[in-house]
Amino acid sequence: MARQRSFTSYVADRFYNELFAVINDYAEIKADSLNLRLYQVNKIGGIELTDITVKFASVNDLPGSEIEFEVVIDAEFNVREADYHYDTDEFTSQWFMLKCKGDLSCGLDDFQITDISIYNGKNRQPKPMSDALVPIISKDNLESIATDFLKRNYPKALLQPMAIDPSELAKSMGLTVKLKRITEDCSIFGQIFFEDSTAEIYDEKLCQSVEEEVSAKTILVDPETYFLYNLGKVNNTIVHECVHWDLHRKAFELERLYNNEASRIKCQVAGGVEGNSWTATEWMEWQANALAPRIQMPMGMFKTQASKYIKEYRDMLGKDDIIDVIEPVIDELAAFFCVSRLAAKIRMVDAGYEEAIGAFIYVDGRYVTPHKFRKNAIREDQTYTISAEEATIQSVINREFGELVRTGVYQYVDAHFVLNHPRYLEQRADGLVYLTDYARNHIDECCIPFDMTVKSTDKKDYYSVCYLNKDKDSTVSFDIKYSDGYQNSTDAAKKAKLVEEIVMEEMAIFQDLPNDYERSMKKVWDWKHEKEGLTYKELAERIHMDDQTISRLINNKRDPSINSLVLICLGMHLPPEISMHLIDKSPVALNYNKNDHIWYKFALTHLSKQSMISIENFFQEHNVQI
Incomplete structure (x- = not known):
């Protein structure tokens, strides 16, 4: 079609x-x-x-x-x-x-x-x-349409929480589900046949497609879906095809008025919908994609089960804040309703649990700590979460962003640029810097937003793609770029005051720095020694040098290497502009043709207020030698 x-x-x-x-x-x-x-x-x-x-x-x-x-x-x-x-x-x-x-x-x-x-x-x-005989359905009507579907085809799912058996659902609609290898590359998950037809099926023994007679009212599901994805994906595929049968037979009949050879709707894996001019087939896919999880997890029953799991995990973990139990709750709901983790996560957001937005965000080879921000705090094509590589690129190509983070006002912590203030960042006993509980619950108050552009998508709703689909197994990739800065997030006046408190002292030191390396280093050391009581021995322990070497380097009795100078700047937690002043006046320089030096610059710019343990872990994650 x-x-x-x-x-x-x-x-x-x-x-x-x-x-x-x-x-x-x-x-x-x-x-x-x-x-x-x-x-x-x-x-x-x-x-x-x-x-x-x-x-x-x-x-x-x-x-x-x-x-x-x-x-x-x-x-x-x-x-x-x-x-x-x-x-x-x-x-x-x-x-x-x-x-x-x-x-x-x-x-x-x-x-x-x-x-x-x-x-x-x-x-x-x-x-x-529509003119293509596709039902016109708005987002606001999806829940009621899903409920009507269940009343007619699977009413018991509206009486108590349960996992819908997709084969039983199909049978109640007079449909038959068959497992058949549809294509060699598994590019088609499922097909619904409206008329008796001859279909092409991939024969694994012959390693080629063969023709096979398929009766009307048959759903074909590729069994490879079980192995490539999960049971949740298979169940979703069957329900998806049932929606096509229920809502889109008239569109199919219109196709047959033009082409009497038409017999089926194919549901493919990939192929995004771009712009606003969607075809009838794309609208049908959107409707089936949107309705399938609402049918599998009807809102009333879903909320009942979610409330049950939230209470259980609060008691089990001794946590009151939903953000601390949101991830295990999502996994429990996915297992209970036999759906994917992503489907359960999106349904939690639909149910009003904004904490789910920041759950299971996978960046730099790990999951980011769960966090929360108000659903409408940023646009649907924006994010607060950014990988280290994306952050490095933005700090280089975007002058405004580069200037903002070089002040040290924002620190790169747990894949976010966070306002460097005790309200939002804390150093714990393990020496690492973490977001405070307050920050995790108010990401929109303390973090910089970034614009996202979807580079590849599997026909999900754009909100679902941009906000939610950043799990480990996601097929979606993004372009990230700096938005309009911290002033776009909430409570800009409060944020500006905090920024001023942090910046003024450091800026005064920076402006008084001499124009040569030796005197600049002495002034910086005296400032840190007087303000924090920093000693050669303490700095040496932080950066794994002996205190005599530190003394000679600080007092210009020995020329530094770029590695040792970077370590000293990081060990003293210097603001980025002060670190760059020292490097610029020193006898050594950063060479941006070297990958390690690019990461040095990133650490000096974005990680300067973090503990050396955090910085060392960061360097190890990115294979940086120092």
């Missing part, structure tokens, strides 16, 4: 004569009441319908394969003057609305026109359909 079919065009082509005849009869009988716009003819003496143009058809869905629709037609008339003293005629037009109905299962052979009237505006249909 790759081509876009138009019901309006089909009606205009096939039923032109019938539509013409009804309008012609109406005009002859009610010529004086047509209210035509005439400028030369004063009194109608005769009227002739010369042509009609179908403008559009407004379709209402009915049970089974029946539809009713209103056809709006622009009719052109030739009107003659009644007064014989004037040999005058003129052309004019009038719009009409014709109410029609028919059954698609018989190819609209029973087409009827039930009423005709002057067009005075488009009517709102109770169950509207």
Whole structure:
């Protein structure tokens, strides 16, 4: 069903004569009441319908394969003057609305026109359909449509929490599920057959596709889905195909009116929807994708089960904050409803648990600590989470962002740029820097947002892709770039005041630095020694050097290497601009043609306030030698 079919065009082509005849009869009988716009003819003496143009058809869905629709037609008339003293005629037009109905299962052979009237505006249909006969469904109606689906096909799922058996669901709808290897590359998860057909099936023994007879009302599911993905994906595929059967048979019948060889809908793995001009097939896929998890996890029952697991894990872990139990709760819900982790996570967000947005975010080969921000704090195409590589790129190519982070006001911690303030960052007994509990619950208050562009997607809703689909096994990849800075997140005035407190002292030191290396290093050391009581021995322990070497390097009795100077700057937790001043005035320099040096610059810029344990771990993760 790759081509876009138009019901309006089909009606205009096939039923032109019938539509013409009804309008012609109406005009002859009610010529004086047509209210035509005439400028030369004063009194109608005769009227002739010369042509009609179908403008559009407004379709209402009915049970089974029946539809009713209103056809709006622009009719052109030739009107003659009644007064014989004037040999005058003129052309004019009038719009009409014709109410029609028919059954698609018989190819609209029973087409009827039930009423005709002057067009005075488009009517709102109770169950509207698009011109491709795809139901028009808004996001706001998805829950009610899923509930209606279950009432008709699996009502017990609305009485108590349970995992829906997709094979039982299909059977209740008169459908048969068969496991068949559909393609060699597993690019098609499932197919729903509306008519008896000959299908191509991949034969693993012959290593080629072969033809096989498939009956109508059959769902084929590729068994490789079990091995490549999980049971949740298989269940979702079957429910997905059941939605196609329930909602999209009329679109299929329209396709058959154009092409009687059509027999099925294929549901492929990949292929994103870009822009706003979606085809009928893309809309059908969106509807099936959106409704399947709502059918598998009906909202009322899902909330009941979620509340149960939240209470259990709060008691088990001794935690009151939902953010501390959100990940095991999501996994329990996924196992209970036999769905994927991502599906359960998205459903938690649908249910109002904003904590789920920051759960199971996979960056730099690990999961980020669960965190929370208000759902509308940033746009749907933005994120607070950014990998180290993406952060490095942005700090180099974006001058505004580079200047912002070089001040040291923001620290790169747990894949976020976090405002460097005790309210948001803390160093624990293990020597590592962590987000405080307050920060984890208020990410939008203390972190910088970034814009995201989806580079590849598997036809998920854009919100689901950008906000939620960053799990370890996600097929989605992103381009990340700096947005408009911290001032876009909430409580900018409070944030600005905190920034000022942190920056002013460090900026005063920076502005007083001499223009040579030896005196600059001495001034920086004196500042750290007086302010924090830092000693050569303590610094030596931090960066794994002996204190005599530290003394000689600090007092310029020995030329530093770039490695030792970077370590000294990091060990003293210097603001980035002070570190770069020391390096610029020193006899050594960073070489950005070397990968290690790029990471040195990143650490000096983004990690300067973190413990050396954190920095060493970071270097190890990225194979940096220092």
